[in-house]
Amino acid sequence: MNTAFPAPGRLVAYGCLALSMSLVGSYVALSKPLVAAFPVLLLAWLRFGIAALAMPHWLRRPPEEPVMTAHTRGLVFLESFLGNFMFSICMLFGVSLTSAVSAGVIMASIPAVVAIGSWMFLRERITPRVGLAIACAAVGIGLLALAPGQATGHASNATYAQMPWLGNLLVFCAVVCEASYAVIGKSLTGRLGPKRISSLINLWGFALSTPFGIWFALHFDFGAVPFGVWSLLVVYALAASIWTVWLWMTGLKGVPASQAGVFTVMLPVSAAVVGVLVLGESLSTPQVLAFALALLGVVLATWPARRV
Numbered sequence: 001m002n003t004a005f006p007a008p009g010r011l012v013a014y015g016c017l018a019l020s021m022s023l024v025g026s027y028v029a030l031s032k033p034l035v036a037a038f039p040v041l042l043l044a045w046l047r048f049g050i051a052a053l054a055m056p057h058w059l060r061r062p063p064e065e066p067v068m069t070a071h072t073r074g075l076v077f078l079e080s081f082l083g084n085f086m087f088s089i090c091m092l093f094g095v096s097l098t099s100a101v102s103a104g105v106i107m108a109s110i111p112a113v114v115a116i117g118s119w120m121f122l123r124e125r126i127t128p129r130v131g132l133a134i135a136c137a138a139v140g141i142g143l144l145a146l147a148p149g150q151a152t153g154h155a156s157n158a159t160y161a162q163m164p165w166l167g168n169l170l171v172f173c174a175v176v177c178e179a180s181y182a183v184i185g186k187s188l189t190g191r192l193g194p195k196r197i198s199s200l201i202n203l204w205g206f207a208l209s210t211p212f213g214i215w216f217a218l219h220f221d222f223g224a225v226p227f228g229v230w231s232l233l234v235v236y237a238l239a240a241s242i243w244t245v246w247l248w249m250t251g252l253k254g255v256p257a258s259q260a261g262v263f264t265v266m267l268p269v270s271a272a273v274v275g276v277l278v279l280g281e282s283l284s285t286p287q288v289l290a291f292a293l294a295l296l297g298v299v300l301a302t303w304p305a306r307r308v
Helices: 010-029 032-037 040-054 070-095 100-107 110-121 128-146 157-162 164-188 194-217 227-252 257-277 285-302
Strands: none
Touching: 010 227, 010 257, 032 040, 032 227, 040 070, 040 194, 040 227, 070 164, 070 194, 110 128, 110 164, 110 257, 128 257, 128 285, 164 227, 164 257, 194 227, 227 257, 257 285
């Protein structure tokens, strides 16, 4: 493993992972005006393009970083293709075909899928305590999704009645993509620095979305978009492509991928908190219990091991 980029302290790594997923949940909850204003694939293209303009200096290889091998280049492409491009497409279109409750229950499997992937591809051992933390995360997010007052999804009832299986399948594909993002990212952190990883996968995301973005841009009325939505788009692009990725890759250097996967509980939890504090939604008793279980899972995964 490359030692030119030392791993952060354990507590710093935990903080980076938690803050990354919290930011993801926050901007997902606040992105409704963007999805309403832009087609999904055009929105993705604009996001990657704005972020690319903000971090060209991150593309430069530091002197202490080794030259990328063909294997590393392949991992960078897969990280962007699965974690950025396919995750966004599968999740946005999947939720449009199924109910939000079903999507939430399926997303509860992210920590478990990350743990399985880290065991299969990184040969990481899943300790009993991390396994219990994964179970708490899954039950907590599932309970949060089943709590009353959740959104009913973006699709019409007719569409949902016709193809819920396709929506559920797409959401599960998004789960696999998110788990791949964590597992591949762990492998990349031993080869590249967090800043360079962030810039490279964003550049690949821009390249992959460019054909679709250009097509939609040719048929889109940009003048009809309010200034406030443009401002939100800039914040969304910076958060989604720079801040959250850099924080996640920085945190991954210091902890196993299976342990880091537990922090994905912060995504739906933070989205729900934003809904309560910013969007004025109510907080039910099952939701409070879900938060407690999610927090217990994080505590179990991060509590220092007893020295013998």
